[in-house]
Amino acid sequence: MIDSGGTNLGVMKIEEARQKAQEAELDLIEISPKAVPPVVRIMDYGKFQYQKEREARESAKKQKSVELKAVRVGFNASRHDMELRAKKANELLEEAGRVQIDFILKGRAKYLDRNFIAGRLQTFLNVITVPYRKVAEPKKGPRGLMLVLEREKK
DSSP: OOOSSOOHHHOOHHHHHHHHHTTTOOOEEEETTTTSSSSEEEEEEEHHHHHHHHHHHHHHHHOOOOOOOEEETTTTTTTHHHHHHHHHHHHHHHSSEEEEEEEEGGGGGGGHHHHHHHHHHHHHHHHHHHHHEEEOEEEEEEEEEEEEEEEEEO
């Protein structure tokens, strides 16, 4: 148990803790229920909620959000279409540093040989001029293959 000043009062029964909280005219708040024994604190509940909110806001400020833009390329796209999509992927790599390539497979194309599909994807990747690296290997999704590219650091 911890009192309103922050001093550790040690382990005590719940009845004693409630009695001390009533004497101080404050609330008894369970801080960590999973600890053995559970940790409780005597303090104003409104102040406790405010501190939790403030901590959440501070941690949200420190988080870095990464916006991931996507380029969709069809399996049967012509060379010119692939060049247009690659140009867009180049712009997004320059801008954001990351881009998701959605290689769309329709109908029977989903069941073609994996090596053949990988070859078509590689022809598209060869058209991209910005130096990149694959974040992970292409993943199979409901619409086809998905691949995330990241601009290579100089």
